[in-house]
Amino acid sequence: MLANKKGSLLGAIMAVSIGILVIHVNFVIFQGLYDAIIRDLSGYRFGDVLVTNREDVITEKSDVFLVNWFERIPYVEAAAPRMSSSASINVTKSGKIVQDFQVPVVGVDPFQDTKVSTVHETVNEGQYVFSRNSIVVGSIVARDLGGVNVGDNLQLKIVNRHGEDTIKRFIVTGIASSPGGQGFDSDVVIHIDTLRDMLDRNKETGQILVKLNDPTKADEVKDLFLRSFPNDDFKAETIEESAEQTLSGFRSGIAMINMIGYFGMMSSAFAVVTIQIMLVSSKTREVGIMRAIGAKRKDILVIFLFQGMIIGMVGAGVGTAFGLSYTFYAKETKMSFQGSLPLQVSYDWSKITQTAIMAFGLAVIASIYPAFKATKLQPVEAMRSV
DSSP states (O other), X not given: OHHHHHHHHHHHHHHHHHHHHHHHHHIIIIIHHHHHHHHHHIIIIIOSXXXXXXXXXXXXXXXXXXXXXXXXXXXXXXXXXXXXEEEEEEEEETTEEEEEEEEEEEEEOHHHHHHHOSGGGGEEEEOOOOSTTEEEEEHHHHHHTTOOOTTOEEEEEEEOTTSOEEEEEEEEEEEEOOGGGOSSTTOEEEEHHHHHHHHTOTTOBSEEEXXXXXXXXXXXXXXXXXXXXXXXXXXXXXHHHHTHHHHHHHHHHHHHXXXXXXXXXXXXXXXXXXXXXXXXXXXXXXXHHHHHTTOOHHHHHHHHHHHHHHHHHXXXXXXXXXXXXXXXXXXXXXXXXXXXXXXXXXXXXXHHHHHHHHHHHHHHHHTHHHHHHHHTOOHHHHHHTO
């Protein structure tokens, strides 16, 4: 009988622990994936703050002026200009011309861009853009063009601001590929001055990427910039604002997954109720003896509620330990799934504490009905039922 009681208590504790572990696993995977997407979108495409013109390209201030202005701010690590367009590309492979159309083209400053973005780190063959006739090709574009390699010659045709075709040949200096396809796998990267010449947009800039040494100051830096240039048609956005279209749907998915996790914890509460009822039934004789020697109903109630508190505390402790161990493992191994982008894992101590307290509270609440049922046992009936 004692072994059965210990087994029941252990089962209740494990039910609480597993409920907590499920929530931790959900958080590590889905929140880690969300943070990884923000990390890569910030690192590849938007920076921590993105400055554009509301109407077209930036012409009010030069890119040199804006970069220098930002880099005077203590929170700013670096800033860099970019230009964007699209092009038709053709390459000769095995004596045949292979073409690809409407390929996104990104113009970068090779020196400044490496300080702001991590695109150069995705070049796994060759090297990043270093001259005005070099081009880095995304892995998907390279595949669509029949397997472009470093050293091949490409021809880009871009329609300039006057509607005229501009054609220029480039040497492939690098192939870029990023986990999860968040980088420039579907783009090509060239020197920003070359793209300006092809578009006939001398000294104009499409956007300014700003990298902060403290990303939490993004709103402060954005507001300072907009206040400093109230008469210019600038638009400044944080990563959450500039990538809103990409992130909004993912946030809804995280909320749904978290809800499923909390329903799992509710299921563990039902398990605690069932096990506590079993324990009450197994302790009918003890309850009868206590009532016979003068124990009051509130005394019986306190005993079983205290038992629920023990289950909640131990279960919350064990479940939190399991969850933290899994989080530590995922963080240290930079967990990814079948080549997807590595998770950006962090310890959210407020959520960890909230989950543990919720599990403890549910265990106590789940013990109320069994405890109340125990108080209804009459001494004579309890002794007679043994």
